[in-house]
Amino acid sequence: MLAIRVASVQQRVELDAARSGVLATRLAELMGVFERPEGARVDRAMIGALIEAAADAGLAEQVAARPDARDPGEDTIRALLAALIDSPRPAAEIAHLAPIFGYPVLGRLVGASVPSLRRYGGEGRRTPDAVAQRVHLLAQLVAILRGSFNEFGIRRWFERPHPDLTGQAPGDLLARGLDPADPEAAAVVDAALRLLW
Numbered sequence: 001m002l003a004i005r006v007a008s009v010q011q012r013v014e015l016d017a018a019r020s021g022v023l024a025t026r027l028a029e030l031m032g033v034f035e036r037p038e039g040a041r042v043d044r045a046m047i048g049a050l051i052e053a054a055a056d057a058g059l060a061e062q063v064a065a066r067p068d069a070r071d072p073g074e075d076t077i078r079a080l081l082a083a084l085i086d087s088p089r090p091a092a093e094i095a096h097l098a099p100i101f102g103y104p105v106l107g108r109l110v111g112a113s114v115p116s117l118r119r120y121g122g123e124g125r126r127t128p129d130a131v132a133q134r135v136h137l138l139a140q141l142v143a144i145l146r147g148s149f150n151e152f153g154i155r156r157w158f159e160r161p162h163p164d165l166t167g168q169a170p171g172d173l174l175a176r177g178l179d180p181a182d183p184e185a186a187a188v189v190d191a192a193l194r195l196l197w
Contacts, residue, residue: 015193017073020077020078021047021072022042024047024050024077025042025046025050026143026144026146026147027081027084027139027140027143028054029143030092030093030139030142030143031059031084031092031096032089032093032095032096033050033089034050044072045071047072051063051064051072052069057089059084059089060080060083062083063076063079063080063083066079088135089136090121090132090135091122093136093138093139094106094117094120097138098121099151100154101155103117103118105155105171108171109134109174110131110174111175111177120135130177130179134174134178136180137174137178141170141189142154144189144195145157147195148196157170158171159171164187165187165191170188173185173188174188
């Protein structure tokens with residue numbers, strides 16, 4: 001089992017290799033590293049292709065060097081997900097998250113102005129580390145939620161009070177400018193991960 005980590009925080013919800021592979025695929029899509037063929041199921045061959053694509057993008061190169069990278073086993077799949085979680089790609093992530101949330105809501109969730117987000121997304125300006133980490137956290141949450149909700153449902157999940165978050169809405173917690181290593185951010189990730197079971 002893989003305990004999902006966000007900025008070195010160990011989460012209580014653990015993922016098996018199959019769920020880790022699905023989550024890695026969704027996250028890689030949001031990071032602009034991989035595009036899953038429409039209707040294709042996530043299987044070991046697809047994860048092998050994802051590992052190769054990630055390495056081509058300069059990510060997960062150590063995972064790609066494993067002997068089972070083309071037909072990955074459980075440990076390699078978990079290592080891939082861990083490598084993706086540790087590798088923010090804010091420009092691509094902003095480009096994929098903006099159509100889901102719109103720039104004003106995205107800016108509120110990650111603590112950046114709309115003009116700044118547009119510049120970061122267009123690579124016209126370097127994304128500050130704190131914003132890059134919050135964008136990456138949001139990408140991880142969207143990757144988790146994609147299996148349970150469409151885009152409308154994802155937006156609603158962030159807006160609705162959540163019982164696991166003492167009745168607060170996930171978006172309100174994130175809008176406080178949480179560091180992804182904060183316990184409140186970990187609680188938001190845990191609440192999303194519970195949807196995978």
